[in-house]
Structure formats: C-alpha cells, structure tokens
C-alpha cells in the first residue's frame with residue numbers, strides 16, 4: 001500500500017483527464033487546489049447539499065453539522081463555489097444530497113469518486129454504496145478523514161463496504177486528516 005506524504009501527492013495517484021466527482025465540497029478549496037490542478041479532470045462534478053435540510057439528520061461531522069445549520073451559510077457557500085468555478089466549463093456544480101446525485105450518473109461511467117461528506121458510519125456507507133456502481137472497473141474511489149475521531153465511521157465503512165468485499169486499499173496518505181484510496 002502507498003503512503004503519499006500529503007494531499008497533493010495523494011491526488012497524483014488519481015487517473016489524469018478522467019471524469020470525476022467530489023462528494024462534499026464545502027467551500028471548494030479541495031477542488032480548486034488539488035482536484036483541478038493535480039487530476040486535470042476532463043469533467044468534474046461537485047456535489048454538496050450546502051445546507052438544504054431534508055431527511056438528513058445532522059450526524060457528527062462538524063462541517064456537516066455547520067453546513068446544515070439553518071443559518072444561511074450554506075447558501076453563501078453555494079454561491080461562492082459557483083463563482084469560484086464560473087470560468088471552468090468542465091466543472092459542474094450539483095446542489096443535491098449525495099445519494100440523489102448518484103442516480104443522475106450511468107453505471108460504470110466515472111473514473112473516480114472522492115467522498116468527503118458526512119463522516120458518520122451510516123452516511124459514509126450510504127455514499128459508498130450509492131457511488132460504487134457508477135465507477136468504471138479499474139477506477140478509483142477515495143475519501144477523506146480515514147481516522148478514528150469524534151464518532152467518524154470512515155475506517156469502518158471502507159473496511160465493510162470495500163476491503164472486506166475484495167477491493168484493494170491502494171493508499172492511505174500521511175497528512176493529519178488522512179485520505180484513503182481504493183481501486184476497483
């Protein structure tokens with residue numbers, strides 16, 4: 001297994017010029033600083049609910065909780081992310097719940113999906129299960145916060161939904177909030 005030293009080195013493991021999705025965008029900095037310059041995606045889809053309250057409970061991911069607080073900050077972040085990528089014709093912003101957005105994609109149509117939304121076990125599991133069929137054979141699924149912290153369930157969900165089913169954990173990065181990567 002590889003241990004890239006930081007997030008930039010981690011995203012260098014992704015295939016270049018692919019069709020990719022980031023699930024959980026927040027203020028767009030990961031897309032701006034890593035996904036676009038490092039992965040150079042042919043098409044990039046950015047999926048976030050940005051605070052639309054629906055069936056989702058708040059979970060324990062502090063950013064998810066904050067973003068889902070009915071304070072209007074989600075709206076501001078959504079507008080700011082739209083402005084950030086306004087000149088990128090290959091960046092598509094989807095304000096949607098993760099599992100609903102996944103239904104918009106054909107099976108085996110994506111080169112990679114990076115999951116960084118709600119980090120509670122049941123939501124990570126739901127995200128993995130929703131997006132996994134959408135990725136091409138040989139493609140990649142990754143995510144953030146592969147760590148035991150404040151009720152995060154990322155390690156548990158990745159083990160149960162991917163590794164125990166025979167998918168190869170190809171990398172865990174060394175940054176303080178580690179990223180994980182599985183090849184399908």
Ligand SMILES: C[S@@+](CC[C@H](N)C(=O)[O-])C[C@H]1O[C@@H](n2cnc3c(N)ncnc32)[C@H](O)[C@@H]1O
Pocket residue numbers: 022023024025026027028029030031047048049050051056063064067068096097098099116117118123
């Ligand atoms: C940890 S932040 C994302 C950070 C971003 N990937 C980065 O590295 O800068 C989590 C985001 O996931 C979003 N989120 C949480 N649960 C979600 C869900 N079920 N569907 C869509 N977005 C969700 C929140 O609105 C929040 O903006």
